[in-house]
Amino acid sequence: MKKKGLQIVMVEFLVLAVLFVLGGCGKSQGPVGPDSSGGDDASLRAFVEDNPDLFTFDFDDGSQASQNLSPDQALLKTIEPVAFWREITDRERNVEIQIFYPGGDSIPYAEMTITGYIQGLFHTVTMDSDYTKEIDDIAVRYAYFEKDSVGGPFQGWELKKVSGSEIVSNPCTKEILSVHISSSSGLVDTTITDVSDLWYLGDLFVFDLGDSITLTVDTGNPDDVVFLHAPFFHRHPFKHIGGGVFEGTWVTAEEHFSSRRPRHAAIDVIDHGTIFDDEMPYDSRAWGMVYYVGEGPELE
Numbered sequence: 610m611k612k613k614g615l616q617i618v619m620v621e622f623l624v625l626a627v628l629f630v631l632g633g634c635g636k637s638q639g640p641v642g643p644d645s646s647g648g649d650d651a652s653l654r655a656f657v658e659d660n661p662d663l664f665t666f667d668f669d670d671g672s673q674a675s676q677n678l679s680p681d682q683a684l685l686k687t688i689e690p691v692a693f694w695r696e697i698t699d700r701e702r703n704v705e706i707q708i709f710y711p712g713g714d715s716i717p718y719a720e721m722t723i724t725g726y727i728q729g730l731f732h733t734v735t736m737d738s739d740y741t742k743e744i745d746d747i748a749v750r751y752a753y754f755e756k757d758s759v760g761g762p763f764q765g766w767e768l769k770k771v772s773g774s775e776i777v778s779n780p781c782t783k784e785i786l787s788v789h790i791s792s793s794s795g796l797v798d799t800t801i802t803d804v805s806d807l808w809y810l811g812d813l814f815v816f817d818l819g820d821s822i823t824l825t826v827d828t829g830n831p832d833d834v835v836f837l838h839a840p841f842f843h844r845h846p847f848k849h850i851g852g853g854v855f856e857g858t859w860v861t862a863e864e865h866f867s868s869r870r871p872r873h874a875a876i877d878v879i880d881h882g883t884i885f886d887d888e889m890p891y892d893s894r895a896w897g898m899v900y901y902v903g904e905g906p907e908l909e
Contacts, residue, residue, distance in 0.1 A: 655763060666725040688886065690885065691735055695729055695744060697727060699729070703726070719756075720752075721752040721753070730742065747779065750773070752768060753807055755769050770807035771808060771899060773899065776875070777893075780890060783878045788800070788824060788825070789825040793822075796815060801896070811905065814900035820860065824858070824876065826847060833853070833880065834846070834880075834884060836857075836879070837857045862902055872899070873900075875896065875898075878893065879893045
């Protein structure tokens with residue numbers, strides 16, 4: 610009886626051992642991030658910190674003289690602003706990372722969401738008064754990485770794709786249906802309908818030095834006020850050409866300021882009441898895009 614009981618115990622032990630080994634093997638082939646060891650996660654976060662020009666949500670935003678605008682004169686205007694501008698008082702950023710280890714011949718990859726929280730004030734100045742409205746924006750950009758090696762910078766992690774950014778106020782009623790981008794050089798002629806789409810680095814916009822860029826923005830609302838934010842342009846008003854479609858043009862730099870440096874331009878749609886009604890809240894939606902001048906990013 611003792612021998613038989615011992616045999617049963619040994620069989621049960623062997624079964625448990627096999628299950629443990631199989632379970633361990635299965636887990637090692639496909640764990641999903643974040644990386645429990647912290648090594649890969651830390652390397653990806655270091656990549657973001659070391660490439661601020663690529664992951665920033667900032668855009669040039671100088672003071673705008675209201676007389677340069679040409680809104681529909683039939684629209685209600687409870688105030689007549691002379692100028693307006695943003696004052697950013699606080700910024701925070703959160704980086705969420707999911708890391709995937711498919712196993713076999715498949716290489717590890719990571720999906721990243723960069724979220725910015727932007728607070729501040731929107732200032733409007735009239736001839737005899739000034740008004741402020743609270744800014745409470747959320748900005749989002751996505752990125753995709755692959756681990757092509759086990760060594761090198763950032764433990765072999767390389768950025769493969771990146772999206773544009775969307776910056777949305779709270780509250781927000783504005784929409785951007787599409788943006789058509791064309792350059793006089795003929796290098797770019799495309800339409801964007803979803804700014805969150807991921808683009809391979811080699812497909813990001815590359816403009817010539819001194820290239821003339823035309824943007825056609827469809828918001829679906831002819832009452833909107835639309836601006837371009839780009840280096841040296843700060844806030845350039847678009848012209849309404851009918852049916853809630855707006856058009857604007859800017860010219861890229863005539864010379865290099867930093868080779869292969871990513872630059873940012875943003876299309877900013879602001880509600881008419883934000884500027885011309887002292888009772889209406891700050892209401893805006895912006896799309897930001899990454900572009901290069903002269904030459905594109907250095908690819909691995």
